[in-house]
Amino acid sequence: MKLRRFFLLLPPYLWLLALFLVPFLIVLKISLSDIALAIPPYTPTLDIGAGWDSFRTFLSGLDFENFVFLTQDDLYWKAYLSSLRIAFIATALTLLVGYPIAYGMAQSAAEWRPTLMMLVILPFWTSFLIRVYSWMGILSTEGFLNQLLLWIGVIDAPLTILNTNVAVYIGIVYTYLPFMILPIYATLEKLDESLLEAAEDLGCSRITAFWLITIPLSRSGIIAGCFLVFIPTIGEFVIPSLLGGSQTLMIGKVLWEEFFNNRDWPVASAVAVILLLILIVPILLFQRNQQKQQEAEQ
Amino acid sequence: MRRFSWFNATSLTLGFAFLYIPMIILIIFSFNASELVTVWAGFSTRWYGELLGNEAFLDAAWVTLQVAVMSSTIATVLGTMAATVMVRGGRFMGRTLFSGMIYAPLVMPEVITGLSLLLLFIGIGLDRGVLTIVLAHTTFSMCYVSVVVSSRLVSFDRSLEEAALDLGCSPFEAFRLVTLPIIAPAVISGWLLAFTLSLDDLVIASFTAGPSATTLPIKIFSSIRLGVSPEINALSTIMIAIVTVGVLTASIVSKRASVAQQRDEQAAARAT
Numbered sequence A: 001m002k003l004r005r006f007f008l009l010l011p012p013y014l015w016l017l018a019l020f021l022v023p024f025l026i027v028l029k030i031s032l033s034d035i036a037l038a039i040p041p042y043t044p045t046l047d048i049g050a051g052w053d054s055f056r057t058f059l060s061g062l063d064f065e066n067f068v069f070l071t072q073d074d075l076y077w078k079a080y081l082s083s084l085r086i087a088f089i090a091t092a093l094t095l096l097v098g099y100p101i102a103y104g105m106a107q108s109a110a111e112w113r114p115t116l117m118m119l120v121i122l123p124f125w126t127s128f129l130i131r132v133y134s135w136m137g138i139l140s141t142e143g144f145l146n147q148l149l150l151w152i153g154v155i156d157a158p159l160t161i162l163n164t165n166v167a168v169y170i171g172i173v174y175t176y177l178p179f180m181i182l183p184i185y186a187t188l189e190k191l192d193e194s195l196l197e198a199a200e201d202l203g204c205s206r207i208t209a210f211w212l213i214t215i216p217l218s219r220s221g222i223i224a225g226c227f228l229v230f231i232p233t234i235g236e237f238v239i240p241s242l243l244g245g246s247q248t249l250m251i252g253k254v255l256w257e258e259f260f261n262n263r264d265w266p267v268a269s270a271v272a273v274i275l276l277l278i279l280i281v282p283i284l285l286f287q288r289n290q291q292k293q294q295e296a297e298q
Numbered sequence B: 001m002r003r004f005s006w007f008n009a010t011s012l013t014l015g016f017a018f019l020y021i022p023m024i025i026l027i028i029f030s031f032n033a034s035e036l037v038t039v040w041a042g043f044s045t046r047w048y049g050e051l052l053g054n055e056a057f058l059d060a061a062w063v064t065l066q067v068a069v070m071s072s073t074i075a076t077v078l079g080t081m082a083a084t085v086m087v088r089g090g091r092f093m094g095r096t097l098f099s100g101m102i103y104a105p106l107v108m109p110e111v112i113t114g115l116s117l118l119l120l121f122i123g124i125g126l127d128r129g130v131l132t133i134v135l136a137h138t139t140f141s142m143c144y145v146s147v148v149v150s151s152r153l154v155s156f157d158r159s160l161e162e163a164a165l166d167l168g169c170s171p172f173e174a175f176r177l178v179t180l181p182i183i184a185p186a187v188i189s190g191w192l193l194a195f196t197l198s199l200d201d202l203v204i205a206s207f208t209a210g211p212s213a214t215t216l217p218i219k220i221f222s223s224i225r226l227g228v229s230p231e232i233n234a235l236s237t238i239m240i241a242i243v244t245v246g247v248l249t250a251s252i253v254s255k256r257a258s259v260a261q262q263r264d265e266q267a268a269a270r271a272t
Helices: A002-031 A048-060 A065-072 A074-107 A113-125 A128-139 A144-152 A165-189 A193-201 A206-217 A219-234 A238-242 A251-260 A265-297 B006-029 B046-052 B055-088 B095-107 B110-123 B130-155 B158-166 B171-200 B203-208 B216-224 B230-271
Strands: none
Touching: A002 A265, A002 B055, A002 B095, A002 B110, A002 B130, A065 A074, A065 A265, A074 A113, A074 A165, A074 A219, A074 A251, A074 A265, A074 B006, A113 A165, A113 B006, A113 B230, A128 A144, A128 A165, A128 A238, A128 B006, A128 B216, A128 B230, A165 A219, A165 A238, A165 B006, A193 A206, A206 A219, A219 A265, A238 A251, A238 B216, A251 A265, A251 B110, A265 B095, A265 B110, B006 B230, B046 B230, B055 B095, B055 B130, B055 B171, B055 B216, B095 B130, B110 B130, B110 B203, B130 B171, B130 B203, B158 B171, B171 B216, B171 B230, B203 B216, B216 B230
C-alpha cells in the first residue's frame, strides 16, 4: 500500500519540484544578480562543478541592488500601486455587474437554471484573447459604441475610450464576470427562502430583507468571487496591453517590457518577486475564506 | 416560493447582452466584405478564404493543437495521480510542500510562471520549441486537473473500492474497474479544461516558445496589437464555433450519462 502510494506520488512530485519550485528559486537568485552583457545576460553564474570556493564567490556576487533600484525608480512604485488600484476598482465594478445577474439566476425557475449556468460558463471556455479582442472593435474611435452614441445623439464627437483605463475596466469586468457570478450564484441558490418570508412577516420590506438576510448569507460567495477577480487582475498582461494606453501602468505589463524590450532579466526577476510578495496577503485571505466555507458546509 | 420580478428579468437580459453582444458583433463582421472593420459592405466569406491560404496561421494552429493534446494528456495523468495521493494518501513526508505546489500555480500570475520557466530552460540549455511549451503547459494545467479530480474523489464512497478489494481485485484492478469509471467524468472534464487552457494561453507560451514554434495565440496577439483585422475576426468565429459545439456536446453527453446512471440506481434500488 505504502509502496503503491510512493509510485503514485513520485512523478507529480518530481515534476512540480523541477518545473515549479526550482524555476522559482532561479528567479529569486537572478533577482539578486547584476545585469551583464553576456549569455545569459546576468552575473554571477553558478558553476556547480567548480567546488565550494566558486560557490562562495557566487554568493558574494549576489546583492539586493535590483530591489534598491526598484524603490528608487518611480515607475515601479507607481506600477504596483496602479495595479492594485485598477484591480480594486475593477473588482468592485465586477461585483456590481455580477451580483444582480447571479441573483436573477437564483430567482429564476428551476428548469431554466442549468441553461443560464451554461450561458455564463460558455464565454469562459472561449479564448480569453478573443474576448478581449472583441472589445477593440467596439471601443475604438470609429467603433460600434461611438457609432451608436453618435446615431442616438448623446454625443457630438466620438469619445476616446480605447487605450484608456476605462477600456481596461470594461475588459476586466467582461472577461472575469463568470468568476464573480458562479460563486455568488452557488451561495444564493442554497439560500433558504423561508428566512425571507419570515422577515417579511415580521414587518421587513423586501429591500430591507434583502440587505439584512440575502447579502449577509451570500457573503462567502461575494468574498470568493472578489478574490477570484482581484488576484489574477493584479498581474494581468493581455488586457492592459491591448485595451490600455501608454498611461495605463500595470505591473504585469512592466515585467513583460522589462524582460522582452529592455532585456533586463535581473530587474524583471526582482519585479516578479515583489509582485508575488504583494499577492501573498490576498491569497492567504482567500484560502481562509474557502476553509471557513467548507467547515460551515460540514 | 421564488419571486421572479421585472428587476431580475432586466438584470439577466442586460447581463447576458453584455456577455454575448461583443462576440455576436465579432461573428457578424467576420462576414463583412469590406476591409474597414466597422463599416458593413455586404456579405462575403472572403476572409475565411484568405485565412485558409495563410500558411503562418495554419502552421501556428497545428503547433497549438499538438501542444494542447500532449500537455493536456500528460497533465491529466499526473493530475489524477496527484489528486489520488492527496485525497487517499493520508500523511506523508513533504505533504504540505506538495499541496502548496499543487495550489500555487493556480494563483500564480502567468508572467511569473512564464518568466521562471524560461529562466530554467535557458539555465539547463534546453532549446525553446514545442517541447518547452508542452512542459510549461503541463505544469500549470496538471494543477487544475488535480483540483477537478480531487473534488470528485472526495465525494465518492470509499467502501465501493474496499468491497472490490475484499472480493479479490488487485489494487490496480480495483482502480481500473471501480474507481476510474466513477471519477471518469471528472477526469474527462479535467482533460478538457487542460486542453482549453493550453489552446488559450498567450503569456506562458510567449516566454517558453522559441523561433521554431509559434502558437496561435502568439500569432493572433502580434497581429491584433496593430488593431482589428477582418482575418482575425474570421479566425475568432471559427474558434468560437468549435468551443460552442464542444461545450454543448459535452453537456448533452454528460446529462444523458447522469440520467442513465439515475435510472440504473433506481432499478438497483427496486431490485433489492
